[in-house]
Amino acid sequence: MTARTHFDQELEKVHLHILKMGSMVEEAIDKAIEALVKQDEEMADAVIDGDDKIDEMEVFIENECVRLIATQQPIARDLRIIFTAIKLITDLERIADHAVDIAKNTKRLVNEVYIKPLIDIPRIADIVKHMLRDALTSYINTDVDLAMRTCKLDDEVDGLHAQIYRELIALMLEDPRNIKQATHFLFISSYLERVADHATNICEWVIFVETGEHKDLNA
Amino acid sequence: MTARTHFDQELEKVHLHILKMGSMVEEAIDKAIEALVKQDEEMADAVIDGDDKIDEMEVFIENECVRLIATQQPIARDLRIIFTAIKLITDLERIADHAVDIAKNTKRLVNEVYIKPLIDIPRIADIVKHMLRDALTSYINTDVDLAMRTCKLDDEVDGLHAQIYRELIALMLEDPRNIKQATHFLFISSYLERVADHATNICEWVIFVETGEHKDLNA
Structure with missing residues (x-):
């Protein structure tokens, strides 16, 4: 077995771990939003408790990467x-x-009657999950085109977030009793916007792998 | 010259660049808060425009690190x-x-009469800058004790942020005309809280250098 083949095999293992971590993270976002929509405190707690496993996964993959650099x-x-x-x-x-942040805000909302049906927040969450999945796929396949396309969805997310922001401010102005709830929704929307930024970061790294140049596409 | 000495020399250069980047970042936070307090739109614009230089610095240091791993x-x-x-x-x-985020929020506030004198936000900013400086010092000197002490300030920041949050909600409930301004302050406070989290991350890395173990102290 050549050293080169060995490196590729080791790399494939790292990639499998990254995919696994990616699906854990996607599920965390998914559950956080489901808990929010269903006002399910137990599910929100599960997201918060589950974060340790994701942190452990990060440390494990980091160690694997360091080992790979040192040995290969x-x-x-x-x-x-x-x-x-x-x-x-x-x-x-x-x-x-950020999934944990959303879950923590959700826990503050479980006993409230929602001031409006949640439509835009789950919508922004769907786009963001889509971005995350495509960003990871673009990394595994070093697919620069897919990375470029995925980055572009960030504008859509920013637009939706701005719209949610305006609506929530209007609701607060309409009735002060809406204020507390609306600020929680405001934060949740801003966390999702941040998730889109992180997916964009991942896409930038994919472009870096191929070109050796790092471009800031978040600007 | 031995390879070991050469590595140390190269590493020292990287450290000087990191210190320079750190002082640029600290200045960005400083200016963002000063622009907020003085309602100075030009200064806010300077923070936003200056971010490109910091991004370039990141890429430059990254490349130096990759080169160092490859050659040494x-x-x-x-x-x-x-x-x-x-x-x-x-x-x-x-x-x-986050300094840019603060500057963007500031630009929305330059023509408003502030609903209250800004005391707690500059205070949280001071602690956060202090944390950042100590986190970098602890990295350069691999000072685990300082890293540990710096992490502990994160609780103080979280407490202050929670207090600011309560006050702003109260101001919104008091008068709906306060809502827009208060949501901007709310976001600014949450950005500063995030900055403290990043400083805590840096401290965790310092502990990792010495122990080889990564602990999540943000939890």
Whole structure:
């Protein structure tokens, strides 16, 4: 077995772990939004409690990456792939933190009658999950085109977030009793917007793997 | 000259760049808060425009780290130091993004008469800048004790943020005309709280350099 083949095999293992971490993170976002919609406190608690496992996963993958650099001493593109893995799991971990943020806000809302049916927040969550999945796929397949397309969805998310913001301010102005609830929704929407930023970061890393250049597409 | 000495020299250069990036980021936070207090739109614009330079600095340091790994092939603790540098500059860059977030909110507030004198937000900003500076010092000197002490300030920041949150909700309930302004202050306070989280992340990396173990102290 050549060293090169060994590196590829080890890399594939890292990629499988990243995919697993990605699906855990996606599920955390999913459950956080479901808990919010259903006002399900138990489910919100499950998201908060589940974060430790995602943190452990991050540390595990980090250690694998460091081991791979130390033992295989990759250069050029191979080094950039590992390097990107290290950066990417930081973004995944932060996305999971935002799922926890959403769950914490949800817990404050479980006993309230919602001032409006939740439509736009689940919609923004759907786009954001879609971005996350495509960002990870673009990494695994080093698909720069997909990475570029995925970044563009960030504008849609920013637009939706701005719209949600305006609506919530209007609801607060309409009736002061809406204020507390609306500020929670405001924060939840801003967390989802941040998740989209992290997915965009991942896409930027994919472009970096191929080109060796890091472009800031969040601006 | 031995390879070891060469590595140390190269590492020192990376550390100087990190310190420079750190002071740029600190200045961004400083100016963002000063612009907010003085309602100075030009200064807010300067913070927003200055972010490109910080992003360039991140990319430059990243490239230096990758080059150092490729040419010097460090192992064990040396590899962890470089690895930590890569993670740390991501945190610095995100802190700078939050300075931009604050500046953007400030621009919406320049023509308003403030509903209350700004005392707690500059106070939380002071603690946060202090945390950032100590986190960087603890990295450069691999001072685990300082890293541990710095993390503990995060609780103080969380407490202050919670207090600001309660006050702003009360102001919104008091008079609906306060709502727009209060939501901007609410976001600004939450950005500062995030900055403290990033400083805590940096401290966690310092502990990782020494122990090889990554602990989540943000929880």
